[in-house]
Amino acid sequence: MTGALETFLHEVRESLSMALISLRTNKLRSILTLLGIAVGVFSIIGVMTAMGVLISSIQNGMTFLGANTFQVQRTSPMMTGDINERLKMMNRRRITYEQAVQVKEFASLAKAVGIFCYLESPKVVIAEGGKKTNPSISVSGREIESFLANNWTIDNGRLFSQSELNSGNHVAILGADVVTKLYPKTDPIGQTIKVDGHKYQVIGTVQSRGSVLGGGDESFVLIPLSTFFGIYGKNQEFSFKVQADALAIDDCMEQVRGILRAVRHVPPGEEDDFAIISNDSLITQFSEFTKYLRLGIIIVSSIALLAAGVGIMNIMLVSVTERTREIGIRKAVGARKNHIMTQFILEAILISQLGGIIGIILGILGGNLLAVVMNTTAVIPMDWVLIGFLTCSVVGVVFGVYPAWKAANLDPIESLRYE
Amino acid sequence: MDNSVVINLKEIKKIYDMGGAEEVQALRGVSVEIHKNEYVAIMGPSGSGKSTLMNIIGCLDTPSSGLYEFNGVNVSEMNDNQLAKVRNKEIGFVFQTFNLLARSDALHNVELPLIYAGVTSGERKRLAREALNHVGLGDRVHHKPNELSGGQRQRVAVARALVNRPSILLADEPTGNLDSKTGDEIMILFEELHHQGNTIILVTHEEYIAEHAHRIIRVRDGMVETDERVDKRKTVTTV
Numbered sequence: 207m208t209g210a211l212e213t214f215l216h217e218v219r220e221s222l223s224m225a226l227i228s229l230r231t232n233k234l235r236s237i238l239t240l241l242g243i244a245v246g247v248f249s250i251i252g253v254m255t256a257m258g259v260l261i262s263s264i265q266n267g268m269t270f271l272g273a274n275t276f277q278v279q280r281t282s283p284m285m286t287g288d289i290n291e292r293l294k295m296m297n298r299r300r301i302t303y304e305q306a307v308q309v310k311e312f313a314s315l316a317k318a319v320g321i322f323c324y325l326e327s328p329k330v331v332i333a334e335g336g337k338k339t340n341p342s343i344s345v346s347g348r349e350i351e352s353f354l355a356n357n358w359t360i361d362n363g364r365l366f367s368q369s370e371l372n373s374g375n376h377v378a379i380l381g382a383d384v385v386t387k388l389y390p391k392t393d394p395i396g397q398t399i400k401v402d403g404h405k406y407q408v409i410g411t412v413q414s415r416g417s418v419l420g421g422g423d424e425s426f427v428l429i430p431l432s433t434f435f436g437i438y439g440k441n442q443e444f445s446f447k448v449q450a451d452a453l454a455i456d457d458c459m460e461q462v463r464g465i466l467r468a469v470r471h472v473p474p475g476e477e478d479d480f481a482i483i484s485n486d487s488l489i490t491q492f493s494e495f496t497k498y499l500r501l502g503i504i505i506v507s508s509i510a511l512l513a514a515g516v517g518i519m520n521i522m523l524v525s526v527t528e529r530t531r532e533i534g535i536r537k538a539v540g541a542r543k544n545h546i547m548t549q550f551i552l553e554a555i556l557i558s559q560l561g562g563i564i565g566i567i568l569g570i571l572g573g574n575l576l577a578v579v580m581n582t583t584a585v586i587p588m589d590w591v592l593i594g595f596l597t598c599s600v601v602g603v604v605f606g607v608y609p610a611w612k613a614a615n616l617d618p619i620e621s622l623r624y625e
Numbered sequence: 626m627d628n629s630v631v632i633n634l635k636e637i638k639k640i641y642d643m644g645g646a647e648e649v650q651a652l653r654g655v656s657v658e659i660h661k662n663e664y665v666a667i668m669g670p671s672g673s674g675k676s677t678l679m680n681i682i683g684c685l686d687t688p689s690s691g692l693y694e695f696n697g698v699n700v701s702e703m704n705d706n707q708l709a710k711v712r713n714k715e716i717g718f719v720f721q722t723f724n725l726l727a728r729s730d731a732l733h734n735v736e737l738p739l740i741y742a743g744v745t746s747g748e749r750k751r752l753a754r755e756a757l758n759h760v761g762l763g764d765r766v767h768h769k770p771n772e773l774s775g776g777q778r779q780r781v782a783v784a785r786a787l788v789n790r791p792s793i794l795l796a797d798e799p800t801g802n803l804d805s806k807t808g809d810e811i812m813i814l815f816e817e818l819h820h821q822g823n824t825i826i827l828v829t830h831e832e833y834i835a836e837h838a839h840r841i842i843r844v845r846d847g848m849v850e851t852d853e854r855v856d857k858r859k860t861v862t863t864v
């Protein structure tokens with residue numbers, strides 16, 4: 207029994223080394239063949255790696271939310287589902303300032319709760335010299351807790367002082383995009399800006415953390431919440447961000463949900479009339495959102511792999527014809543059908559696996575370009591690497607079988623005479 | 626000594642259908658018995674059917690009609706794997722056109738039969754080198770066929786045929802491209818093989834090569850013309 211296994215392993219090893227030799231002797235042809243496979247695998251792995259980078263950056267709290275934070279607002283950000291769900295969500299009541307304050311007061315598990323409020327539409331910011339931004343700057347009133355919960359650090363100037371927060375001074379802290387647009391060379395601190403007809407003095411800037419998906423999220427102006435109230439009144443839609451201890455985040459979320467349901471008088475059994483956005487919920491929504499994209503990529507890559515497989519078959523058939531004499535010689539000195547068959551199938555598998563490996567490497571590199579751009583950690587999607595590798599092995603077998611069978615069944619003497 | 630019949634050909638015909646009414650009768654009823662440890666030379670003019678006969682004896686080609694028994698077994702009843710095994714273990718074949726793997730070096734060419742015999746890599750390399758040394762190509766093991774002279778290629782082909790120590794050696798003009806000195810060296814090898822009890826069948830055009838044999842079969846137009854014993858064999862043991 208072990209003898210038979212040994213013989214089998216021995217034969218596989220021999221076929222493998224012969225397949226390698228013949229791949230090396232037919233370099234150009236092998237390279238052209240494996241290119242097709244590489245492209246197919248590259249597209250799958252590249253996209254999956256890029257997705258992995260986005261998901262991991264959400265997980266690491268580098269994008270939307272700081273670590274151990276969640277946000278509570280009226281509607282969820284990425285809206286999917288049917289139109290009725292969406293209409294129902296649009297009709298939800300606002301979260302009022304009073305409701306937010308009550309949560310802040312009673313949420314004992316929260317480390318910090320930062321209430322904030324956005325102006326309904328983005329604005330133009332004008333600097334003293336007349337320099338303007340695009341009308342794409344979000345303006346929000348903030349409490350001091352927002353900075354902790356958002357992981358914002360001040361790289362120039364200072365935070366709002368307690369007196370500014372209390373008395374509603376016209377001071378502002380700028381996001382990195384606003385700074386680069388208005389003050390590419392000068393120091394923004396102490397400058398005056400005009401937003402929506404009101405003047406503010408710049409007292410600080412928030413450190414850039416690299417733009418996600420082409421930026422936009424650092425185009426903001428922050429003013430004290432009290433200042434916001436002074437200008438626009440308290441009758442607004444509010445959201446708040448909560449920071450919890452790493453271990454207590456789930457409990458904290460439940461507590462906040464309970465309080466908010468109570469103050470908004472949501473009857474038991476009814477679903478929440480507000481949204482709690484955590485990194486987990488973002489990832490779920492992100493996956494949901496990109497489902498069709500991934501499906502599309504899988505279909506496109508499958509077609510590419512199919513085409514590559516047909517290419518392999520084609521090239522293997524040419525190879526069998528070209529190597530008819532070689533096959534004849536091998537048979538003449540005692541090669542059995544299964545020897546020839548194994549050799550040619552292994553060649554097909556090796557070509558496609560080599561192509562697969564190249565595709566995987568390029569895909570991981572390509573997908574992680576996003577990580578470089580976003581300044582986050584690189585990702586290797588092991589599951590997809592495995593799937594990609596197995597898929598191209600299967601492609602090799604499936605499309606290698608027929609040429610190999612043809613080779614194995616050649617007549618020895620006819621093959622030897624073949625010119 | 627065991628004197629059994631190893632090769633028994635009865636009324637072997639080989640007809641090539643060239644399409645239409647045309648056909649080539651390469652063999653027209655050949656009946657020959659060859660015993661163990663015989664040393665047979667096949668002679669005959671070009672196109673008389675010698676190579677065709679050798680291919681049939683070597684289990685590479687199948688006759689159009691007639692019976693071929695190899696070691697008492699009807700070859701037409703053997704399956705592909707059995708034929709492969711016979712070609713691998715029992716027969717060493719030196720082809721008229723060498724039939725070497727063009728892109729592999731001499732060593733790989735010679736070890737090829739051993740690969741299919743399941744010999745381990747190290748042992749294979751050793752045996753292949755030994756066989757190449759035997760034919761005087763110890764310093765050419767890593768040369769590819771196109772980097773060798775015609776005679777050297779022929780010697781690689783001989784080394785390959787001998788490497789698996791076949792009980793029957795079939796050699797189709799093994800000295801055709803060699804000068805008489807190298808030719809004689811090959812003949813010494815064959816002589817040794819014969820002394821070890823092996824059967825040798827060789828095709829040649831040259832009388833002085835045929836004189837090494839026990840028996841000379843002359844073929845003409847696909848038929849055996851004469852089949853006679855050689856009484857005064859020429860033996861070479863040194864050059």
Ligand SMILES: Nc1ncnc2c1ncn2[C@@H]1O[C@H](COP(=O)(O)OP(=O)(O)OP(=O)(O)O)[C@@H](O)[C@H]1O
Nearest residue numbers: 641649650651670671672673674675676677678721
């Ligand atoms: N595949 C083939 N198709 C058609 N005719 C063939 C084929 N192979 C050989 N023949 C014919 O069969 C005859 C015998 O050929 P064979 O090769 O056996 O000759 P030979 O005696 O070995 O000649 P040489 O001494 O030149 O090698 C020749 O007339 C040849 O044309």
Ligand SMILES: [Mg+2]
Nearest residue numbers: 675676721797
């Ligand atoms: Mg011939």
